[in-house]
Amino acid sequence: MADKKKISGRAERARKRTKDSSSKQAQAKTWAREWGEALIWALAAAVIIRALFFGAYRIPTPSMETTLMTGDFLLVSKMHYGARTPQSVGIPFTGVHLPNLRLPSTRLPGFSSIKRNDIVVFNYPIDDGIPSQKTNYIKRAVGMPADTLEIADKMLFVNHEPAEMFETLQFIHEITPLDGLRISTERLRNAGATVIGTRGPQGERLFAHMSPTVAREVESWGSVEAVELFLNQSGGFSTNFRFVRGLSENSTENMPQIVVPFSGQEVALNTDNIGLYADIIERYEGNRLDVRGDRILINGVERNRYTIQRDYYFMMGDNRDNSEDSRAWGFVPDDHIVGKAWVIYFSIDGRSPRFNRILRSIH
Numbered sequence: 001m002a003d004k005k006k007i008s009g010r011a012e013r014a015r016k017r018t019k020d021s022s023s024k025q026a027q028a029k030t031w032a033r034e035w036g037e038a039l040i041w042a043l044a045a046a047v048i049i050r051a052l053f054f055g056a057y058r059i060p061t062p063s064m065e066t067t068l069m070t071g072d073f074l075l076v077s078k079m080h081y082g083a084r085t086p087q088s089v090g091i092p093f094t095g096v097h098l099p100n101l102r103l104p105s106t107r108l109p110g111f112s113s114i115k116r117n118d119i120v121v122f123n124y125p126i127d128d129g130i131p132s133q134k135t136n137y138i139k140r141a142v143g144m145p146a147d148t149l150e151i152a153d154k155m156l157f158v159n160h161e162p163a164e165m166f167e168t169l170q171f172i173h174e175i176t177p178l179d180g181l182r183i184s185t186e187r188l189r190n191a192g193a194t195v196i197g198t199r200g201p202q203g204e205r206l207f208a209h210m211s212p213t214v215a216r217e218v219e220s221w222g223s224v225e226a227v228e229l230f231l232n233q234s235g236g237f238s239t240n241f242r243f244v245r246g247l248s249e250n251s252t253e254n255m256p257q258i259v260v261p262f263s264g265q266e267v268a269l270n271t272d273n274i275g276l277y278a279d280i281i282e283r284y285e286g287n288r289l290d291v292r293g294d295r296i297l298i299n300g301v302e303r304n305r306y307t308i309q310r311d312y313y314f315m316m317g318d319n320r321d322n323s324e325d326s327r328a329w330g331f332v333p334d335d336h337i338v339g340k341a342w343v344i345y346f347s348i349d350g351r352s353p354r355f356n357r358i359l360r361s362i363h
Helices: 002-052 185-191 212-219 242-247 274-284
Strands: 054-058 072-077 121-122 136-143 148-152 155-158 171-177 194-199 203-210 224-229 255-259 265-266 289-292 295-297 305-308 312-316 337-349
Touching: 121 312, 136 155, 155 203, 155 242, 171 212, 185 194, 185 212, 203 212, 212 224, 242 255, 274 289
Parallel strands: none
Antiparallel strands: 054 072, 072 337, 121 136, 121 337, 136 312, 148 155, 148 255, 171 203, 171 224, 194 203, 265 305, 289 295
C-alpha cells in the first residue's frame, strides 16, 4: 500500500511538473506573441508617421549655412504641403524597392501651400528614376510658379524687386587690411567667417564666406580697410552653376529675367531658349524631345509652342557661393516636393553637441 502511495505521489508530482512546464511554455508563447504584435504595430506606426506626417533628416553639407549647419538633425513636416501617396513598392527603412515599378501617385491635402522663402526638402530633380527614390536635397524656395526672377551681381530680384536678404545668408567677401597689417584667420573663424583663399604678395588679402552681419563686424575691426562682396567673373571660387551659365553667356553671377514655369503656361520654343525647357518637356513631363538644326520635335511632331503641365520652383542655398541648386540644374517639379523643414531636434559639431541649436525652429 505504501508503495502504491509512493508511485501515486511521484506521478502527481510528474503531472504537476508537466503542467508547470506547459504553463511556462504557454506564457512564453503569449509573451513572444504580444511582443511580436507590439513590434509589428510599432513598425506600422513608424511607417505611417514617416510617410504621412514627419521625416527625420541630417544636414551633410554647408550649402545652407548659416541658417542650417552641417550636423543639424531636422524634423521635416509632410503635413504642411500634403504627403505624397507611395510612388513605389519597397521594404520600409531599407531603401530597397521593386525595380521599374511606379505607382500612380497623388498629393494628399495639406494645410499650407509652399510660400516664397520656405525652406523645403525635395528630391534631387536630375537624378534618374522615381522621384521618391531620388536623393533628398534641402534649399530655400526663392521662386514660386509664375514668378519673374533675375540675378545681377549675385543679388536676386523677384518680380522686379530685390529679394529679402536674410541675416543668415552667406556670400564670398574680399577682406582688405590696412597697410602693413595682417588679419587673423583665427579671429575671422571665431567671428563666423569661413576663409577659403588669399591674394597679394604676402597673402594679406583674404576671401571668406560670411553673412552680412559678420561682414559688418569684420569691417569695424581696426586692422581692416574694407570688406566687399567678391564678384568673381572668372568663376574660380564659385560652384559651377551650369543652368545659369547657359543663360548668361558664361556668367555665374548674373541671370537674365526668366519666368518660373507654371501649369497651363504656354511658352514659345526656339533653339535659343530650348535649354530652359528641355528637362521640363522630356525629363519631368515624359515627352520625347529632339532638336534637329533649327527644328524642335516633341514626340516626333515639329512644335514651336508648348503648354507646361505642372508647377515648378526655383531653389537656392543660403550659402549662395557654395551651394549646388537651381542655378546648376534648373527648376524643381511640384511632384518632387517632400516637405517643409520644421525644427532642429539635435545638432552636433564634430563630436560636440550644439546645445544652443536644439529645438530651434527653422525659417
